[in-house]
Amino acid sequence: MTAAHRVARATRLFACLLVGICLPAWAGDLPPLARSVTGGHVEYTIQPGDSLTAIGARFGVSPTVLALQNGIAYDAVIHPGQRLRIHNPHIVPATLDDGILINLPQRMLFYFSQGTLLAAYPVGLGRPTWPTPQGEFRIVSRVKNKAWLVPKSIQEEMRREGKIVVAEVPPGPDNPLGEHWLGLSLWGYGIHGTIAPASIYQFRSHGCIRLHPDDVAELFDQVRVGTSGRLIYQPVLLAVIEDGRILLEVHRDIYNQGIDPALAVRQLAEANGLSQAIDWLAVDAVVAAQDGLAHEVGRLAHDDLKGTPWNTPSADADFSS
Numbered sequence: 001m002t003a004a005h006r007v008a009r010a011t012r013l014f015a016c017l018l019v020g021i022c023l024p025a026w027a028g029d030l031p032p033l034a035r036s037v038t039g040g041h042v043e044y045t046i047q048p049g050d051s052l053t054a055i056g057a058r059f060g061v062s063p064t065v066l067a068l069q070n071g072i073a074y075d076a077v078i079h080p081g082q083r084l085r086i087h088n089p090h091i092v093p094a095t096l097d098d099g100i101l102i103n104l105p106q107r108m109l110f111y112f113s114q115g116t117l118l119a120a121y122p123v124g125l126g127r128p129t130w131p132t133p134q135g136e137f138r139i140v141s142r143v144k145n146k147a148w149l150v151p152k153s154i155q156e157e158m159r160r161e162g163k164i165v166v167a168e169v170p171p172g173p174d175n176p177l178g179e180h181w182l183g184l185s186l187w188g189y190g191i192h193g194t195i196a197p198a199s200i201y202q203f204r205s206h207g208c209i210r211l212h213p214d215d216v217a218e219l220f221d222q223v224r225v226g227t228s229g230r231l232i233y234q235p236v237l238l239a240v241i242e243d244g245r246i247l248l249e250v251h252r253d254i255y256n257q258g259i260d261p262a263l264a265v266r267q268l269a270e271a272n273g274l275s276q277a278i279d280w281l282a283v284d285a286v287v288a289a290q291d292g293l294a295h296e297v298g299r300l301a302h303d304d305l306k307g308t309p310w311n312t313p314s315a316d317a318d319f320s321s
Contacts, residue, residue, distance in 0.1 A: 031232075032094045033272045034239035037247060037294050038110075038120040039088040046082045057200035058212060059088045060108060060122035065291050089294040091237040091249045092117055100139075100191075100219075100229035102209060104132055105251035106237070106292065107201050109191075109209065111219060119219065122201040124194065124210035131255045132207045132231065133186055139227040141183035141190075142220065145171035151188065154206055178213055180220040184229075192216060203254055233257060236264040238272070239294070246278055246298035250290045261287045274298065 044055060052063035052074065059066075067074045070084050078084075092110055093103050101110045104125055111119045126132035148169040150158075158165045169175045178193020191209040193216040194200065200212055211219065235251040236259065253259045265283055269275045278298035286295045 030267055030271050031234050031237075033268065034091045034094040034237055034247075035241065036092045036094075036117065037089050037239060037241060038092055038117065039090050039294075042086040042088065044084045044086050046078050046080055046084065048080045050078065050080070051198065052076075052078065054198040055084065055086070057122060057124075057198050057202070059086050060090060060201055060292075061086060061088045062201070062292060065293065087293065089247075090120065090292075091239045091247055091294045092120070093232060093234055093237060094239075095232060096230055099227050100223070102132075102229070102231045103237075104134065104231060104233050105235035105254050106249070107203075107251075109211065109219075111222065118222070119215075121211055121215040121219065123191075124200045124205055125203050126205050126207035127203050128254055128256070130206050132205070132209065133189065134231045134233050135186065137184040137186045137189075137229045137231065139182050139223055139225055139229070140185050141181070142223070142225060143181040143183070144220075145179055146175075146177055146181040146192075147171060148175050148177050151206075178216065180213075180216045182216075182220065182223065186231075191219070235259055236261050236268070237294075238265065238268040238274070240272075240274070240300060244300035245296050246274060246300065247294045248283060248286045248297045249292065249294045250286050251292045252290055261290070274300075277301070 039060065042059065044059070046055070052066050056063040056066045061069075064074050066084065066086065067076065069087055072078075090106065090108055093101060093106075095101060096110070096112050097115045098112055101112065102108070102123065103110075107123055107125060109121045109123045110117060150167055150169065155165050155167065171179075173195065176195055177190075178195060180193050182191040184190055189208055191211065193213045194210040197212050199205070200210055233255065235253050237249040239247040239249075241247065248265060250261050250265075253261075262284075265287065266275075269278055277300050282295070282297040286297060
């Protein structure tokens with residue numbers, strides 16, 4: 001057991017003794033401290049047919065947050081040509097050097113090569129009643145215009161809901177897999193496109209990972225059979241970036257893993273010696289909002305940064321909302 005894990009265990013024990021209840025934060029070891037962030041500020045011109053849901057899906061921001069960022073009502077009528085400000089910083093989980101990393105609560109896919117982040121995409125994932133699994137995987141197939149062989153379980157769902165039951169959907173505009181399929185070694189699951197782009201950044205699938213058609217086409221061209229990957233479950237992310245800013249990103253515990261976000265932040269901070277540098281009132285606000293974006297909650301002093309390996313492509317980003 002590392003010193004960091006000993007501190008985390010002691011912190012958890014103290015919390016248990018303090019409140020009389022042992023609230024779990026992580027099922028296993030604490031995740032490592034993150035060191036980089038992707039995204040930032042974007043100005044977007046609304047296109048015909050757009051909605052806040054569809055725009056948020058494209059950029060990895062919930063429509064309610066997008067409305068708040070622009071000072072409009074969630075159900076406001078938007079018009080082509082109107083411009084929106086989009087603020088979409090996401091902490092990059094520090095758990096992979098090569099391959100595909102998907103953080104389920106975060107609804108983000110990250111693609112790495114030799115420790116460098118090459119791409120980050122919002123994804124759509126399994127509904128809480130049909131969750132996307134966690135674990136290691138490999139890409140075992142790359143198929144364009146794949147027919148959808150409808151699993152028996154989904155055929156049964158169609159039957160229960162009074163829909164026409166189909167066993168196979170050929171390639172084309174009605175195929176929910178879109179035009180690109182990356183099959184996973186987790187049997188029955190894949191990364192694929194979609195004919196419903198507005199469903200990205202939501203939990204609406206039967207467990208597969210949906211990407212926007214443009215994003216999956218880009219990823220399809222970069223990965224090969226044998227590319228490794230990992231599906232993780234980390235609703236609370238804490239990062240220290242190059243200039244010393246401490247960032248926090250909190251998502252809902254969508255699959256009800258029993259992770260208490262306030263306790264999780266405490267454990268991560270204690271394990272990494274950050275407690276004294278954090279503004280805990282700011283932490284409380286981020287935990288309460290659970291808006292899925294990275295926020296600054298503290299800063300390390302210059303002397304504390306000496307000799308540290310923090311590295312980020314977005315150290316100059318503004319994390320104010």
